[in-house]
Amino acid sequence: MAAIVQSFDSKASATPSSSDAIMRVEDISMRFSTPDGVLTAVDDVSFAVRPGEFLSVIGPSGCGKSTLFNVIGGLLGGYEGRVSVAGETITGPHASIGMVFQEESTFPWRTVVDNVAFPLELSGMAKAQRVERARHFIKLVGLDGFENRYPSELSGGMRQRVSMARTLAFEPKILLMDEPFAALDEQTRLLLGDKVLQIQQQLKQTTLLITHNITEAVQLSDRILVMTYRPGKIKRIVDIDLPRPRTSDIVSSEAFGRYVAQIWSDLREEASRGMSDDEKTRQGGHPR
Amino acid sequence: MAHAGQLTAARTPRPALADPVTMVRIAIIVGVLAFWEVLSRSGWLYRDVVPSLVAISKAVGELLIDKDYYWNLGWTGFEVAVALGIGGVGGLLAGLILGSNKLLGKSFEPYLYYLGPTPKIIFFPVMIMWFGIGPGSKIALGTISCFFPIALSTAAGMRQIKPVLISVGRTYRANAWQMMTKIYIPAMRHPIINGIRLGLGVAIIGTLLAETKLSNKGIGFLIINAYSTFDMPRMYALLIVLFVLSIGVNALVGRFGGLDKIKRS
Ligand SMILES: Nc1ncnc2c1ncn2[C@@H]1O[C@H](COP(=O)(O)OP(=O)(O)OP(=O)(O)O)[C@@H](O)[C@H]1O
Ligand SMILES: [Mg+2]
Numbered sequence: 001m002a003a004i005v006q007s008f009d010s011k012a013s014a015t016p017s018s019s020d021a022i023m024r025v026e027d028i029s030m031r032f033s034t035p036d037g038v039l040t041a042v043d044d045v046s047f048a049v050r051p052g053e054f055l056s057v058i059g060p061s062g063c064g065k066s067t068l069f070n071v072i073g074g075l076l077g078g079y080e081g082r083v084s085v086a087g088e089t090i091t092g093p094h095a096s097i098g099m100v101f102q103e104e105s106t107f108p109w110r111t112v113v114d115n116v117a118f119p120l121e122l123s124g125m126a127k128a129q130r131v132e133r134a135r136h137f138i139k140l141v142g143l144d145g146f147e148n149r150y151p152s153e154l155s156g157g158m159r160q161r162v163s164m165a166r167t168l169a170f171e172p173k174i175l176l177m178d179e180p181f182a183a184l185d186e187q188t189r190l191l192l193g194d195k196v197l198q199i200q201q202q203l204k205q206t207t208l209l210i211t212h213n214i215t216e217a218v219q220l221s222d223r224i225l226v227m228t229y230r231p232g233k234i235k236r237i238v239d240i241d242l243p244r245p246r247t248s249d250i251v252s253s254e255a256f257g258r259y260v261a262q263i264w265s266d267l268r269e270e271a272s273r274g275m276s277d278d279e280k281t282r283q284g285g286h287p288r
Numbered sequence: 289m290a291h292a293g294q295l296t297a298a299r300t301p302r303p304a305l306a307d308p309v310t311m312v313r314i315a316i317i318v319g320v321l322a323f324w325e326v327l328s329r330s331g332w333l334y335r336d337v338v339p340s341l342v343a344i345s346k347a348v349g350e351l352l353i354d355k356d357y358y359w360n361l362g363w364t365g366f367e368v369a370v371a372l373g374i375g376g377v378g379g380l381l382a383g384l385i386l387g388s389n390k391l392l393g394k395s396f397e398p399y400l401y402y403l404g405p406t407p408k409i410i411f412f413p414v415m416i417m418w419f420g421i422g423p424g425s426k427i428a429l430g431t432i433s434c435f436f437p438i439a440l441s442t443a444a445g446m447r448q449i450k451p452v453l454i455s456v457g458r459t460y461r462a463n464a465w466q467m468m469t470k471i472y473i474p475a476m477r478h479p480i481i482n483g484i485r486l487g488l489g490v491a492i493i494g495t496l497l498a499e500t501k502l503s504n505k506g507i508g509f510l511i512i513n514a515y516s517t518f519d520m521p522r523m524y525a526l527l528i529v530l531f532v533l534s535i536g537v538n539a540l541v542g543r544f545g546g547l548d549k550i551k552r553s
Contacts, residue, residue, distance in 0.1 A: 075455055092458075099459045103452045109474045119460040122470070170460055 021048035022206055023072075023174055028081035030067050041067040042079070043231035049174065049208060054200055056209045056217040057225045058263065060271040064232030065210045066102070069178040072208070073099045085174065098172030102179040106151040106162050112138060113147040115162050119170035137165040140199055157181075157188045161195070168199070178210045190248040193219050201245050214267065215251055218242075218259045226263060229270040236266055339521045347521035348528060357510065357526075364495060364506040367423050371430025371491045376484060379435045383442020383483075384472070393443060400443075404436040408490075409497050416502060426498045426506065433494030434487030441486070445479030446472065485541050492534060 030042040041064040049055050059065050070076035072083050074093040082089055085096045106115050113134050114121075120130035138144055141161040151159050160180050167175065181189045193216055200207055200220075211217050217224050224238045240259060242250060250256050321341060328338040339347075351357050386393040386400075408429055415425040449472065457471045473480070499508020507530060514523035 073459060075458060093461055095461060097459070099455075101452050101455065103450070105450075105452045105456050107453065107456075107471075107474070109477060118470075122460050122462050122466055167459075 020050060022051045022086060023049040023208075024082075024084050025049075025068075025072065026082045026084070028068065028071055028079055028083065030064070030071060030076070030079040040231035042071070043233045044081075045227075045232065045234055046081075047225055047234065047237070049206060052204045052206055054207045054209070054220055054222045055225065056211055056221040056223070057227060058211055058214065058217045058267065059227030059232060060229045060267060061212060063227045063229050063270070065212070065227065066178055068232070069099075069176060069210050073097055073176055075099075096173040098167040098170045098175050100160075100163050100167050100175070100177040100180045102182055104151075104156070104159055104163075104183075106159050106166075108151050111148050111150055112143060112154070112162055115151070116165045116169050118166055134165075134169055137169045138162075140168065140202070141165045142195060157184050157192060160184070161192070164196075168203070168205070173206060175205050175207045176210075177207065179212065180209075181216065182212075189213070189216060190219070190251065194248045196220060197246050214260050214263050218256055218263065219246065219248065219251060224263060226266045227270075235270065238263060336518070336520050339524065343521040344524045344528070347525035351522065351525045351529060360506050360510050363423060364499065364508065367426045367495045367506065368430055368488075368491050371427045371495060372434055372484075372488055374427070375431040375434035375491065376438055376487060378431070379438030379483065379487065380442055380480070382435070382439040384446065384468075386439070387443040387446025397443070400436060400440055404440055408433045408494050409501070412498055412501055415498070421502050421504060423505070426495045426503065429498040430491040430495040434491040437486035437490060438480075438483040441479045441483030442476065445476035445483075448479070449475045481541070485538065488537065488541055489534075492537075496530075 024046075025048070026046050028042055028045045029040065032039045032041055043064075045068060047055075057065055057068065067076065071079050072090075074083075074090050074097070084090065085094055088094075090097075107118065110118065113131060116137055117130040117134035120133055125133070135144070135147060138147055141164055143158060143161055143165065146154065146158065151162065154162065160183075164177075164180065181192050184192065196207075197220060199205065207220075209217070209220060218240055221240050224240060225234055226236045226238065227233065228235045238259065242253075242255060242259075324338065325341050327333065328340045386396055411432060412425070412429055415428040419425040419428050453471055453475055454467070457467050462470065495506070496508040496511075499506040500512045503509045507526065511523055511526045511530075514520075514526060
């Protein structure tokens with residue numbers, strides 16, 4: 001156990017040099033024009049992601065996390081700044097980036113195995129081969145036995161795992177997830193967190209997780225990027241020096257509690273700023 | 289004890305015949321037939337306008353061994369099939385274009401909405417002039433009949449697709465053809481199948497109506513022929529057979545593409 005902690009620590013203390021990073025996000029700003037004027041959703045955000053790292057972005061609701069997610073995924077244009085993968089600037093959905101969405105995104109007309117095989121089907125892989133690959137990833141997310149079910153026959157948590165398996169089957173260099181478990185209850189969320197940890201430790205999958213759940217972020221991450229409320233800037237980057245491999249048991253440890261408390265105090269400031277902001281606009285918008 | 293017995297009795301599935309709904313349905317049919325028979329024997333209506341069930345059954349039997357009938361049925365079936373093919377593909381394409389292009393959709397849709405429910409038979413004289421009194425004009429009328437419901441329900445279905453499913457396709461870098469065949473069309477399967485169902489119905493109506501107006505072959509022609517020679521049993525026999533056929537075809541379309549196996553979202 002001690003050896004694991006040590007080896008992990010030595011890895012975590014290495015700072016990413018520019019050549020080391022698998023993905024760089026540089027000076028990203030995104031503005032929307034709304035009826036009330038220009039809204040800056042993301043303001044000058046920069047960070048780098050190391051290969052094999054699990055990085056979480058946490059921030060209060062409405063701080064621009066999904067906007068950032070869509071920019072990095074190449075689904076949204078019209079931003080300032082640059083996102084690059086292995087030195088290559090992205091201009092649209094990139095083959096190295098796989099996305100798991102917050103919303104339910106399985107195809108209801110496809111069985112589990114056909115859902116997971118979808119990206120392989122697009123690339124023209126032969127049927128027998130892609131079914132075999134799909135089964136592998138279905139097993140990885142713990143859904144073996146459900147291969148021939150339709151999404152409507154599964155629970156919400158199982159459907160999110162199908163989406164995850166589907167994106168893993170795409171074999172992206174970087175896995176991008178936007179609050180994939182937001183719609184689930186706390187217990188399911190923790191257990192799915194276990195699954196994600198297992199998979200991440202097995203595949204050494206570079207992962208960028210967007211979340212507003214502190215427990216989830218600390219449980220899973222190597223580093224956490226805390227964002228401010230509108231405009232969405234980076235407030236702080238927290239290194240999580242907790243031993244790996246981890247399980248959901250870690251949430252009851254003392255060190256875990258300290259991280260949670262630290263991030264919560266950062267976030268509380270931002271969240272309350274967001275709330276008073278909302279009140280102000282409400283009062284301004286509807287004078288009595 | 290008696291109560292417990294009742295509960296178990298309620299749980300065991302009853303034979304279909306004892307089901308009250310089935311009973312009432314059977315009663316309705318028997319009632320209608322009885323009423324018909326009374327009406328035909330009463331002499332209240334002009335002679336032979338309501339032939340007896342015996343005469344009609346005999347006519348159905350004769351019809352089913354009549355080569356001429358199958359030849360005309362073949363023509364009508366052919367006309368409907370071609371109409372559904374042309375109108376269906378055209379409607380699907382139009383719906384896809386109008387659904388995906390906001391400007392075109394907004395500009396064209398009012399016309400589609402107003403033309404859609406208009407009885408297409410009013411175009412029949414024009415179709416006769418353009419395509420003659422043969423199958424051409426019937427196909428044309430069937431085509432414009434089924435074009436509208438299919439185009440409208442495809443366009444509406446296109447707008448109901450969950451945007452996240454389109455994002456999923458984009459992130460896996462699906463090309464335009466793959467987006468169309470693997471995401472848009474399957475995501476719209478329910479509105480499309482519904483459109484085809486409605487389209488089939490109006491294509492049959494349009495074709496038959498055109499055949500009864502002016503034609504030289506087809507079931508509509510046979511019906512109007514039986515009518516004008518005052519062969520009432522034969523006319524009713526044709527109507528009955530046609531009715532059963534339409535129900536059968538509709539049921540078939542309902543199962544089209546394994547609809548009942550594909551789960552709803
Ligand atoms: N297309 C758009 N047009 C105008 N404003 C937008 C658009 N998309 C997002 N916004 C605004 O940008 C801000 C950030 O939104 P975003 O969805 O990125 O927040 P978020 O951090 O993901 O919130 P949540 O945690 O609730 O999902 C919000 O104020 C939102 O209203
Ligand atoms: Mg969001």
